[in-house]
Amino acid sequence: MGHSQADKARNRERILEVAATQLRELGLDGVSISDLMKAVDLTHGGFYGHFASRDDLVAAALDKALTDGEASAIKSGSAKGKRTLKSVANSYLSKLHRDNPDSGCALSALSGDVARSNNQNREIMSKHLARYFDNIQEVIGDNDSKELAISLMCMMVGAVTLSRVMTDPNRSDEILQAARKFMLQLGDEKQ
Amino acid sequence: MGHSQADKARNRERILEVAATQLRELGLDGVSISDLMKAVDLTHGGFYGHFASRDDLVAAALDKALTDGEASAIKSGSAKGKRTLKSVANSYLSKLHRDNPDSGCALSALSGDVARSNNQNREIMSKHLARYFDNIQEVIGDNDSKELAISLMCMMVGAVTLSRVMTDPNRSDEILQAARKFMLQLGDEKQ
DNA sequence: TGTACATCAGTGAACGCGCGTTCACTGATGTAC
DNA sequence: TGTACATCAGTGAACGCGCGTTCACTGATGTAC
Numbered sequence: 203m204g205h206s207q208a209d210k211a212r213n214r215e216r217i218l219e220v221a222a223t224q225l226r227e228l229g230l231d232g233v234s235i236s237d238l239m240k241a242v243d244l245t246h247g248g249f250y251g252h253f254a255s256r257d258d259l260v261a262a263a264l265d266k267a268l269t270d271g272e273a274s275a276i277k278s279g280s281a282k283g284k285r286t287l288k289s290v291a292n293s294y295l296s297k298l299h300r301d302n303p304d305s306g307c308a309l310s311a312l313s314g315d316v317a318r319s320n321n322q323n324r325e326i327m328s329k330h331l332a333r334y335f336d337n338i339q340e341v342i343g344d345n346d347s348k349e350l351a352i353s354l355m356c357m358m359v360g361a362v363t364l365s366r367v368m369t370d371p372n373r374s375d376e377i378l379q380a381a382r383k384f385m386l387q388l389g390d391e392k393q
Numbered sequence: 394m395g396h397s398q399a400d401k402a403r404n405r406e407r408i409l410e411v412a413a414t415q416l417r418e419l420g421l422d423g424v425s426i427s428d429l430m431k432a433v434d435l436t437h438g439g440f441y442g443h444f445a446s447r448d449d450l451v452a453a454a455l456d457k458a459l460t461d462g463e464a465s466a467i468k469s470g471s472a473k474g475k476r477t478l479k480s481v482a483n484s485y486l487s488k489l490h491r492d493n494p495d496s497g498c499a500l501s502a503l504s505g506d507v508a509r510s511n512n513q514n515r516e517i518m519s520k521h522l523a524r525y526f527d528n529i530q531e532v533i534g535d536n537d538s539k540e541l542a543i544s545l546m547c548m549m550v551g552a553v554t555l556s557r558v559m560t561d562p563n564r565s566d567e568i569l570q571a572a573r574k575f576m577l578q579l580g581d582e583k584q
Numbered sequence: 585t586g587t588a589c590a591t592c593a594g595t596g597a598a599c600g601c602g603c604g605t606t607c608a609c610t611g612a613t614g615t616a617c
Numbered sequence: 618t619g620t621a622c623a624t625c626a627g628t629g630a631a632c633g634c635g636c637g638t639t640c641a642c643t644g645a646t647g648t649a650c
Contacts, residue, residue: 205611205612205613205625205626205627206612206613206614206626207613207614207625207626209613209626210625210626210627213626213627227509228509229422229505229506229509231420231422232509234602234603234604235603235604235605236602236603236604244626244627244628245627245628245629246604246605246628246629247605247606247607247627247628247629247630248626248627248628249604249605250604250605250606251625251626251627252626255604255605256603256604256605303508303509309555311505312505313505313551313554313555313558314420314502314503314504314505314506314554315420315505315506316558317494317554317557317558318418318419318420318423318494318557321560324558324559324560325560327558328558328559328560328561328564331555331558331559332564348571349570349571349574349575350571350575352552352567352568352571352572353548353552353571353572353574353575354548355551355555356547356548356549356551356552356555356568356571356572357544357547357548357551358547358551359551359554359555360504360546360547360548360549360550360551360552360554361543361544361547361551363504363505363508363550363551363554364500364504364522364546364547364550366508366509367504367507367508367515367518367519367522368515368519368522369512369515369516369519370519373519373523376543377543377547379540380539380540380541380543380544380547381543381544381547383540383544384540384541384544396592396593396594396644396645396646397593397645397646397647398592398593398646398647400593400646401592401593401594404593404594425635425636425637426636426637426638427635427636427637435593435594435595436594436595436596437595437596437637437638438594438595438596438597438638438639438640439593439594439595440637440638441637441638441639442592442593442594443593446637446638447636447637447638
């Protein structure tokens, strides 16, 4: 492994990237420094050359996970035409999303953890959450729809979280299905 | 402190009760045996006379928290007339509920944790979750409203969780307010 | 009802373990001449 | 361009700490006669 400054910057990015996925998979308390560093083929001691503390890493990784979530949502829209309530619902409330929390929306994976975390983490998620609300409102494309956008975002986050709880696959699907149908009906009314 | 069999049964209940509140306040990983036992004025060693392991306690406390939640929802309804979508929304989406997770709904406090927990805990919450859905459906009082009931439950859970994340009190209130308004409008349509 | 004994609820020291963090060290990288 | 030296990214042993769990013990409770 290299020791150049460029290598260091690259390693920091790799640590952050793996941390952002582990965070969503294991929760705010679930990521361990030594496991994380093993996952990027480094030893645990090196960690503190990149981050001041575990808290510092978690904050940075949380921010990254939330930023990535926004980016991928916007990109998935531009890839196949304009984003609509339908396209948002279909991707957010999909089995693919439910079954892959580590690459999914950090709100669904971590909002419960962040709700009881320190102020810094709550602040970070709050900042992104406001933007997620705005994004949904834009998708709806109605100036008076802020409350609707908030309500639907809450519903999607709740649905994905609860669908991940349900042990019976059919009942888990049922939750996603119900929320999706609900949103699609609402989308029809809006058009 | 007593040593009789009746005392033991009483102590077990006290441990379970405190555990059920600490669980909602601190999360599945946040409850420590020695802190818990201190909170009921016992020493940590005695714990294993009541429960086989920490996992065993967490499962029992999770079940209790979820059971209490159902009971209090039903009781609050019968106290002041019939439960309606409006009365459910007003109590679930209240600041009081948001600000007191330890005595609130375990779905809002713990679904994110349980989603990545072991099968036993997921099973326990799944069982209650199905009943929560049924309860909301009963409140709506429409045989075809299962999907609606599920969607609204998801929205309430998401709204309370996200309102607990938001650091700005106004924006936090805004989330509760939006979801409440949404549900009340829907309640009007149903009548 | 009273006594002698067995049971067992609760105590608190001790255990191994994994964690976050520190630090003396190594050897490659970057720089000054 | 080549050499000598300083810097610094990464290593891995060691640290203190809190955790879940165990266990020998104490003394009150419950029981048998």
